[in-house]
Structures are given as structure tokens and as C-alpha cells.
Amino acid sequence: xxxxxxxxxLLGITGGIAAYKxxxxxxxxxxxxxxxxxxxxxxxxxxxxPLTLSTLSKNPVISSFTQExxxxxxxxxxVDLGLWADIMVIAPATxxxxxxxxxxxxxxxxLAVYLSAKCPVYFAPAMDLDMYKHESTSKSFKALKxxxxxxxxxxxxxxxxxxxxxxxxxEPEDIVAFIEKDIQGKLPLNxxxxxxxxxxxxxxxxxxxxxxxxxxxxxxxxxATTAAHLGAEVVLVTGPTHFNLDHSLVTIExxxxxxxxxxxxxxxxxxxxxxxxxxxVADYRPKNVADKKIKKKDAALxxxxxxxxDILASIGAIKEKQFLVGFALETxxxxxxxxxxxxxxxxxxIVLNSLNDEGAGFGKPTNKITFIDRxxxxxxxxxxxxxxxxxDIFNEILKRACLENL
Ligand code: CTP
Numbered sequence: 001x002x003x004x005x006x007x008x009x010l011l012g013i014t015g016g017i018a019a020y021k022x023x024x025x026x027x028x029x030x031x032x033x034x035x036x037x038x039x040x041x042x043x044x045x046x047x048x049x050p051l052t053l054s055t056l057s058k059n060p061v062i063s064s065f066t067q068e069x070x071x072x073x074x075x076x077x078x079v080d081l082g083l084w085a086d087i088m089v090i091a092p093a094t095x096x097x098x099x100x101x102x103x104x105x106x107x108x109x110x111l112a113v114y115l116s117a118k119c120p121v122y123f124a125p126a127m128d129l130d131m132y133k134h135e136s137t138s139k140s141f142k143a144l145k146x147x148x149x150x151x152x153x154x155x156x157x158x159x160x161x162x163x164x165x166x167x168x169x170x171e172p173e174d175i176v177a178f179i180e181k182d183i184q185g186k187l188p189l190n191x192x193x194x195x196x197x198x199x200x201x202x203x204x205x206x207x208x209x210x211x212x213x214x215x216x217x218x219x220x221x222x223x224a225t226t227a228a229h230l231g232a233e234v235v236l237v238t239g240p241t242h243f244n245l246d247h248s249l250v251t252i253e254x255x256x257x258x259x260x261x262x263x264x265x266x267x268x269x270x271x272x273x274x275x276x277x278x279x280x281v282a283d284y285r286p287k288n289v290a291d292k293k294i295k296k297k298d299a300a301l302x303x304x305x306x307x308x309x310d311i312l313a314s315i316g317a318i319k320e321k322q323f324l325v326g327f328a329l330e331t332x333x334x335x336x337x338x339x340x341x342x343x344x345x346x347x348x349x350i351v352l353n354s355l356n357d358e359g360a361g362f363g364k365p366t367n368k369i370t371f372i373d374r375x376x377x378x379x380x381x382x383x384x385x386x387x388x389x390x391x392d393i394f395n396e397i398l399k400r401a402c403l404e405n406l
Contacts, residue, residue: 001247003183003231004176005033010085010117012110013053015043017160018092018126018169022048025091025172026056032176039063039081039110041097064109078109082116087179090114091152092126092169095137102143122182124152124175129165152178187231188398192406194232195272196224197265197311199239201258203285205303206294214362215280217241219327222390223276224250230394232274237264239279258282258308269315269322273406274397276325277312278351280362284308316346323401325349325393331356338372349373349400351393359383371396 009029013022019040029036036057040050042064050061062076082088090097090110097111101123106112114121123144131137132154141151152175157168170178184190198220202210221243224236228249236245237253239261245252255261258281269275284305294301312326326347328338331354338352352370353360360368360383368383371393381392 002032007086009034010088012090013040013044014094014097016092016094016126019047028176078112088121091124093123098140102140121149126169129167132167189230189232192273194227195275197277197279199241201239206290220278222386226390274323313345
């Protein structure tokens with residue numbers, strides 16, 4: 001999944017020959033999962049038709065403040081469009097438009113949208129080599145970068161004039177790759193490794209039976225999704241669950257028993273920056289696992305259980321730089337028990353679930369949590385969807401984890 005997935009991209013097209021390539025640019029954004037709207041100057045229409053772009057983007061293309069051909073003559077709101085966008089991309093950006101952008105000139109709809117946009121703005125220059133090298137163009141680049149706009153440098157190659165040099169607009173796939181890399185690099189958990197456990201564990205009694213619990217793994221999967229959206233490289237170690245997650249930043253390790261989960265967590269732990277253990281790990285397992293199915297008898301059956309290893313406590317004991325978060329599912333003296341667990345397992349924070357809260361717990365799409373940190377500050381949250389809860393948990397972690405030291 002691309003970091004552009006679900007993002008609103010406003011593409012501004014100006015009048016250069018490279019405008020013909022923007023059909024592919026729209027396609028690449030759409031393929032990356034973005035929602036695309038196109039604004040173009042009148043001159044750009046000489047190089048590519050609005051019909052092509054509206055068909056590909058599945059949105060109307062706007063180039064003026066009013067649709068004069070429309071008898072209802074609706075005013076196109078440049079402010080709304082500027083605010084709608086998560087990112088604005090001006091490609092191709094001609095020397096003329098770049099100079100106007102640099103000087104706050106606003107004589108067409110595209111420039112009005114640019115001046116109204118509050119989101120990051122990228123521009124991909126396209127012009128002949130001498131124009132590209134001209135001092136006034138360099139001044140425009142400098143001014144635009146100083147405003148915080150991001151330049152996608154032009155490539156070297158054959159130009160429409162027949163000359164060969166710098167000035168070709170970057171290829172559409174390179175523009176998308178450039179923006180993805182730039183967004184990824186600015187995410188708060190870029191280059192950080194997050195380890196998450198999820199779901200139940202199954203402890204075998206015999207080849208067909210096990211001891212398990214009702215955990216579905218949903219909370220852990222939501223945590224993994226949120227971590228990936230924040231740019232982290234995620235390892236999700238999950239017990240048996242029907243959930244799946246397809247994201248280029250997430251590796252899923254599927255395990256069955258507490259022992260397998262223990263080993264897998266320890267394989268990754270030393271290189272982890274943030275670990276969140278949300279799995280409902282079985283505390284006990286059958287001491288002896290029958291190698292054949294146990295036959296029914298009249299007498300009562302006794303299964304001797306032995307404790308499993310406490311995964312969370314085991315990594316708390318060897319914790320170095322990691323920010324370690326546990327979960328506590330409690331039915332009574334909730335706060336007190338959770339705080340004791342935080343100290344006993346050497347955690348940086350613990351997420352408390354109370355089974356007394358309606359809508360919280362196993363199998364539910366919602367959860368109600370209290371986040372407790374090492375200083376024993378407790379922050380209680382409302383009942384929310386588990387995806388919102390995952391965002392709250394990472395917000396709390398980001399406030400406390402010293403990311404530069406991880
Ligand atoms: N946990 C773990 N390994 C275990 C048991 C629990 O990693 N063998 C982790 C859970 O993933 C959770 C935390 O420990 O993050 C707390 O689990 P919980 O069952 O609430 O606590 P326990 O330590 O098992 O204590 P108790 O069951 O007595 O409340």
C-alpha cells in the first residue's frame with residue numbers, strides 16, 4: 001500500500017508540452033490509491049483535453065472561476081479546493097507559472113488555488129534548458145523552496161525544442177515515487193521498527209483440541225495499520241485469527257502457541273524501537289500434549305497445566321532503548337492492578353481495558369481504554385472504534401517516546 005493511499009491530490013497543470021504526460025500522472029496517483037482532482041490553466045488545454053483528465057480522475061476538471069458555458073454559472077471556490085487537498089502538485093510547472101507563484105501573482109484560477117492551499121505543494125518544472133538555467137528561473141525556485149514548496153527536479157534529456165539538456169519534466173512514475181519518498185521521510189515513525197503482538201494463542205491438548213480464548217486480534221491489527229501509516233516498519237506477531245493486512249511496511253508472523261509467540265518476539269526484539277504487546281496469551285498450557293486424540297471415557301478427565309512464559313515480562317527484563325507497552329485486561333481494582341503490572345513487567349506504559357466497560361473487550365469493534373505511563377499518569381478515553389483507539393495509543397506513545405534516542 002502506498003503512503004498516497006486515501007490522500008487527496010490536487011494536480012495543477014500549466015501550459016507546457018509535458019502536459020500531455022499528465023494523463024499518466026493521474027493514472028499513477030489513482031493506482032497508488034489517491035483521490036485526484038485536476039485544475040488546469042487555459043493554455044494547458046492546448047496540450048491535453050479536460051475530458052481526458054476528468055475521465056481518468058473521475059472528477060470535473062476546473063480551469064476558471066465560473067463555468068461560463070453553463071447557464072447556471074456556478075462559482076468555483078478556489079479556497080475550498082485549496083483546503084480539500086492533502087497535497088498539491090503542479091506539473092508541468094512552466095517558467096511563467098513558477099515566476100507568478102514566486103511573486104504572489106494571481107491572474108488565473110490555478111494560481112488562486114495555489115495561494116489558498118494550506119497543504120504541502122510540490123512543483124515539477126518543465127522548460128527548455130536555457131530557460132531552466134536562467135537566473136530569474138533560479139530565483140523563482142529559490143523563492144518557492146523558501147515558502148516550503150518542494151521542487152521535483154527536471155530531468156536531463158531530449159527537449160521539445162530538439163535541444164538536449166536539463167529541463168524535461170520528471171517522468172510521471174518518478175514524480176509519484178519522489179512524492180511517496182518525501183511523504184514517507186517526513187512521517188514521525190519513518191525508519192523506526194515497531195513490534196506488535198495480537199490475537200489469542202492456542203495451547204494443544206491433543207492433535208485436535210486446544211485451550212484458547214475469545215481474542216480476535218482486531219486491536220493488534222489496528223495498531224499495526226496505524227504504525228504503518230505513521231511510517232514505521234512493522235512486525236505483527238499474531239496468534240490464530242481471520243484478519244489479514246496487506247501493507248508494504250507490515251510483515252505478518254503467524255504463530256499458534258505462546259511458546260512460538262515467545263520465540264518469534266525474541267527474534268525481532270533487539271532491533272525493535274517500540275513494542276506493543278496486545279495479544280491475549282494463554283497463561284497456562286497442558287503439561288503433556290497427547291500425540292493421539294484422547295478417547296472419551298466414563299471417568300472425569302484431568303489435564304495438568306503448567307505456566308507459559310510471560311513474553312511481556314521477559315522482554316521488559318532485557319529492555320534497553322525500546323519503548324515497551326503492555327495491555328492489561330482487568331475485572332476489578334483495574335487501575336491499581338494495571339499500575340502493578342506496569343512496574344512488575346518494567347514497561348514504559350500500559351493500556352488498561354476494563355471488562356466492566358460496555359463495548360470494550362474481545363471481539364468488539366470498539367474499545368475503551370485508559371493509558372497509564374511510567375510516571376503513573378492515567379489518561380482515560382471515551383468508547384471509540386478500535387482504529388481510533390489505535391491512533392490514541394500512538395499519540396500517547398509519540399508524546400513520550402524519545403524518538404531520536406531509539
Ligand atoms: N502477556 C504476555 N505473555 C503472557 C501473558 C501475558 O506477553 N504469557 C502480556 C499480554 O500480551 C499483555 C500483558 O502481558 O500485554 C498483560 O496480560 P494479562 O493477561 O492482563 O496479565 P497477566 O500478566 O497474565 O496477569 P493476570 O492474568 O494475572 O491479570
